[in-house]
Amino acid sequence: MIDRRTGYRFALGRLMMIVLLCFALLPVLWSIVLTFRPKISLFTPIWEAPLAWSLDNFGALARSDFPAALINSLITAGGATILALIVGIPAGFALAKGGLRGTFQTSWALLLLRMAPPIGIVLPLFLTYLNLGLLNTRVGLTFAYMSLTLPFVVWSMWTSFSQIPSELIEAAAIDGATLPQILWKIVLPLSRPGVVAAAILGFLLAWNDFFFALILTRGQTATAPVAIMNFVSYASVEWGAIALATIVLTLPIVPVIMFANRYIVQSLGGAVKG
Template sequence: MVSTSLKTTNQIVAKPPLLVFQGTLEHYRTILGEQYQVGGSLVNSLIVATSATLLAVLLGTPAAYALARFDFRRKDDLWFWFISNRFMSPVVIILPVYLLASQLRLIGNPALLIAMYLTFSIPVVVWICTDQFRSIPRELDEAAMVDGASPGFIFLRIALPLALPGVVVSSILSFIFNWNELLFALFLTRGDGVTAPVRATSFLSGYDVPWGAIMATGTLIVLPVVIFSLLVSRHLVKGLTMGAIK
């Protein structure tokens, strides 16, 4: 993908394929121009993915703490409801969501796309963070309560810092899903508000396939996730293996 994005059109279709060639940034200049407007779609993806991830963490971590620390009626049913939302395939609900959004005239509204991403991001946060909160000794909470600390103080100042690896991992996984998601973005965005994966699909028209532009766009879409994953890989491995060894 990267090598094709750096080839000219003649080099891309050359037979046999060229392994050694003089690279060019022509396709990157093309897709970032007014014709394809990939730069704006990358900004849209960043806004939507970041907003959905932050909201998922803000809403999911208190829910995970409540499930890990408190006993109440139908707790197991609530836990299963959170997880079952993640089990659901997006293609099953895209049609009713599209029809409902059309009636409410929400097609093209980024808030709708963020809300749909929360449907799948919050369960990931709840799932990972609940196990992380359960691994924190209850004695810490009891000691803080003896000193007069409120439940909110215990959550923010004691439990949340200790559960930070789980929060980081759930944030990483949520961001990657939100950044790469195509199905909902394809149906629920329009015009200048489309995300980068949707913009990449718009290059296909008839028999003319601009492989250079497609590969350059794919490289720009993948590159932020690759760099982000490399920077936080240590936290990712630590969070995914937490609880495996007692």
């Protein structure tokens, strides 16, 4: 390409990128600052007391409900993802390669479930769980999360399996392989990126959820996003602990997302690259 990377326009473009990068990083850097600021200097500008720092928030967070809530999050989001993968992968395979009718209606239904207002699902679940004694249980929340993860996994696996040439499957069928064998030994190894992306994004749907957990759990069974709100009360807000909790929730996800970037892009919209 002809090099036009000179001149004021290009400089302007770079400036724009720097400004946008500052916008993206400001809350991140600010959380790090908040984490290490002692309570008494929270409301003093950093440049007036640059050396005031402490590790108090680590102790405060460790003593709070947050670690237990983190485990609840892992169990429910993880459980919902594993369940969705086990059930959703074969379904995605059948939709992509089964030559079935009603694929348009199915894709509409899956999208509708993704777009439906969560309160429309949570409200009836709440009333049902209330009667079945599933309210405030991890099992109840896991199955509720499955209503987020399963349609998503089916949709993304459908997309990635569609890219596998049908000839491969036909050839294996001629050789006498059964459908489960074809899926397990041929199709799945070829779509590993798709499975990884579906697993990660499906997990994040549940991991990042606030609404379901707010309605369906309380106290002992609350997930991490709900437990963060315990640091907010009418009397005071524990900004340091909140910032640290945010970092704890985000830090493990950042490398995963950076690693899986490519795969995620392919399955995010599911449709952009067909």
